[in-house]
Amino acid sequence: GQNIDQPTEMTATEGAIVQINCTYQTSGFNGLFWYQQHAGEAPTFLSYNVLDGLEEKGRFSSFLSRSKGYSYLLLKELQMKDSASYLCARGDAGNMLTFGGGTRLMVKP
Amino acid sequence: GAGVSQSPSNKVTEKGKDVELRCDPISGHTALYWYRQSLGQGLEFLIYFQGNSAPDKSGLPSDRFSAERTGGSVSTLTIQRTQQEDSAVYLCASSSVPTDTQYFGPGTRLTVL
Numbered sequence: 165g166q167n168i169d170q171p172t173e174m175t176a177t178e179g180a181i182v183q184i185n186c187t188y189q190t191s192g193f194n195g196l197f198w199y200q201q202h203a204g205e206a207p208t209f210l211s212y213n214v215l216d217g218l219e220e221k222g223r224f225s226s227f228l229s230r231s232k233g234y235s236y237l238l239l240k241e242l243q244m245k246d247s248a249s250y251l252c253a254r255g256d257a258g259n260m261l262t263f264g265g266g267t268r269l270m271v272k273p
Numbered sequence: 274g275a276g277v278s279q280s281p282s283n284k285v286t287e288k289g290k291d292v293e294l295r296c297d298p299i300s301g302h303t304a305l306y307w308y309r310q311s312l313g314q315g316l317e318f319l320i321y322f323q324g325n326s327a328p329d330k331s332g333l334p335s336d337r338f339s340a341e342r343t344g345g346s347v348s349t350l351t352i353q354r355t356q357q358e359d360s361a362v363y364l365c366a367s368s369s370v371p372t373d374t375q376y377f378g379p380g381t382r383l384t385v386l
Binding site: 168194195197199205206207208209212251253255260261262263264265266 | 306308314315316317318321329332364372374375376377378379380
C-alpha cells in the first residue's frame with residue numbers, strides 16, 4: 165500500500181518548536197514533500213527531500229530517513245500565522261503525489 | 274508569471290447534472306494533475322497529464338469522471354450525472370517536469386445538492 169501516516173492534530177505555543185512526524189511505505193519512493201494549507205486555501209509548497217538528512221529553510225526544516233520511511237517537519241519560533249494543516253506527501257514512481265490526511269496545527273498565545 | 278488558476282471558484286449543482294471544471298497551469302509546465310479533497314480529508318489523486326502522453330487515469334473514482342488537456346495547456350475535468358458524494362474541493366496542480374515540485378491552484382469547491 166501507499167499509507168502515509170501523520171498525526172491528525174497538534175497544539176503548540178507561540179514561540180515554541182513543534183515537530184510533525186510522517187511515516188510512509190518505502191517501495192517506489194520518489195521523494196517526500198511537505199505542504200502547508202490554511203483553511204479554505206490551496207496547499208503551498210514548503211519542502212522536498214529525496215536524500216537522507218535535514219534540509220533547513222528559515223524557520224522550517226524537514227528531515228528524511230529513507231531506510232525507515234520516516235520524515236518530520238520542524239517548525240521553530242512558532243507564530244500564530246503558522247496555524248494551518250501540514251500535509252506530508254510521498255512522490256510515487258508514477259509522478260503523482262500520495263498525501264497523508266494532514267496534521268492540523270493550532271498555535272496558541 | 275501567474276500561478277495555477279482554476280474556474281469557477283465555487284460551483285453549486287443539482288444531483289444528476291454534469292459539471293465542467295477548468296484549470297490553467299503555470300505557463301511552460303508540462304505536467305498537470307487533478308486532485309480531490311473532501312471535507313476534513315487528505316488530497317486524493319485523480320488524473321495526471323504529461324506532455325502528449327496518454328494520461329494516467331488510475332485515480333478516477335468512476336466512469337462518470339473524465340478529463341482532457343487541450344494543446345498541452347488548459348485542462349477540463351468533467352463530472353457527469355453528479356452525485357452528492359462528489360461534493361469536494363477539486364484542486365489542480367502543475368509542475369515544470371514530472372519529478373519537480375507541484376504548484377496548486379486555488380481549487381473549485383463543488384457542492385452537489
